[in-house]
Amino acid sequence: MEIRVDMRSDTVTKPSPEMRKAMYEAELGDDVYGDDPTVNRLQEKAAEMLGKEAGLFVVSGTQGNLVSVLSQAQRGDEIILGDQCHIFNSEAGGVSVLGGVVMYPMKTDRHGVIAPDLIHAAVKPRDYHKPPTKLLCIENTHNNTSGKAISPADMQMMADAGRAHGLRVHLDGARLFNSAVSQGIDVKELTAPVDTATFCLSKGLSCPIGSVLVGDADFIEEAGRWRKILGAGMRQVGVVAAAGIVALDLMIDRMEEDHVNARKLAEGLAELPGIALDPAEIQTNIVRFGVPDGSGDRIAAMLLEQGVYMNGGYSDLRMVTHYGIDSEDIDFTLLAMRNVMSEVASPVPTA
Ligand SMILES: Cc1ncc(COP(=O)(O)O)c(C=O)c1O
Incomplete structure (x- = not known):
């Protein structure tokens, strides 16, 4: 049949004709040397759109989350996250397998939100029986609760609860633009409450490959090191990044x-x-x-x-x-x- x-x-989406043309015509260089002008343009554009200092082109959403966690938590540290989220359920435990990072899941409500009380209770006291809690991860849209678009107010509420304990906050925004479009808001409203965010080019934005991770310049430098450790320093990858630039121009609305x-x-x-x-x-x-x-x-x-x-x-x-x-x-x-x-x-x- x-x-x-x-x-x-x-x-499963395939690149649009405009993306294929841009890929064919892309100006290229060796991105491990930082020489690929197309990758650089995509990273700068994504960082600017999400209101952060810098961006890093990564292979996948899973890699974006992994690199982000490994850059912000060390072996023996803990990250706290929703029990329904992709990092906890569907990334093969990568942060633990490769980084020795402990994941502590918290109950997620049907809107994809974690109640602040649960965040306060999850953060471990200074006690050498416990792994030090370093990072709160949130997801928007929230895949497992049927793609719920979490509001800026709820994002802020969760981030504030984490920050009250000195945690950094990472957003798995695999479908971040779906969230912004469905709420009729600028995507910056959703990224302002967090330190780092990743979004996928290869989902609703229809690119063949890739995600972009954003955050402050020091974080992105460290994330680039982890991407290299994971074997994903790529060379003339502007041929792929070119589709991402088209996607950010044409595929959001x-x-x-x-x-x-x-x-x-x-x-x-x-x-x-x-x-x-x-x-x-x-x-x-x-x-x-x-x-x-x-x-x-x-x-x-x-x-x-x-x-x-x-x-x-x-x-x-x-x-x-x-x-x-x-x-x-x-x-x-x-x-x-x-x-x-x-x-x-x-x-x-x-x-
Ligand atoms: C919420 C969420 N985060 C991360 C990912 C991982 O993306 P990738 O398949 O590109 O590794 C997915 C994939 O479906 C996802 O739904």
Whole structure:
């Protein structure tokens, strides 16, 4: 069956024609020597947009988070973070494996926010039985709570709680621009409360590769050292960074279309039998929903037969809208899901 709609993630997006042209024409140099003018332009542009001194082009969101943590916490130190966040759940424990850094998870509410009281309670007293707490990590949009866009006020509230104990604050903003677009605010409002932030070019911004990490100049110098240790000093990588510059110019405002499509998808899904979903919870491009226990993999397999690709699961599923998916694709997906769910959710006939 030909795949018509790929809803697995916004990471499946392909570069736009403008990006391919810019990649072809990019001016290049050896970035390990700091000589690649295109990389330098991307880093400066990203830092300026996020209101920080300097930027560093990294391979992935995972690497951006890893480099950031390793630059701000040493072996035996602790970072505190939400129990639903990507760093804790989906980065293979890299900060512990490679940096000897302890992760302490705190309960996250359904908006992706960690209550200040939990942050105050999580910070360890000076006591040699305890790992010294150094860094608070927050995530916006918050992937596991269905792409919640956290407000500047909530960002400030969490950061203030960490700062009260002298912690630095890192933002995993893999989908930071989705958050800013959905709230109709400048992205700087979301980065002002934090010391360091990373965002992904390869998700909703549709670039083939890369993330940018930003912060003050000393931090970025240290982060560059850690990137080198991780083997990711890259050479004529302006060929990739060129797509990032185009993305920052052309791909941010269009994210609103992805959010509109996600809401339409959520409203349609919520009407189907066997699906648990409140469309009012959908703020950006991630639509998570519940299905009957144990049916997730079967639903994904049946949907694929109809030309719609999504990841399986046990009882929690996710669809993600992005560049390349339009309103008609949402109609197509809803029709396919209607067929699948009428079979999955219909009561088994008794003899
Ligand atoms: C919130 C969040 N942070 C970080 C990442 C990691 O990004 P990458 O896949 O580029 O390593 C992801 C990826 O989905 C993510 O959703």
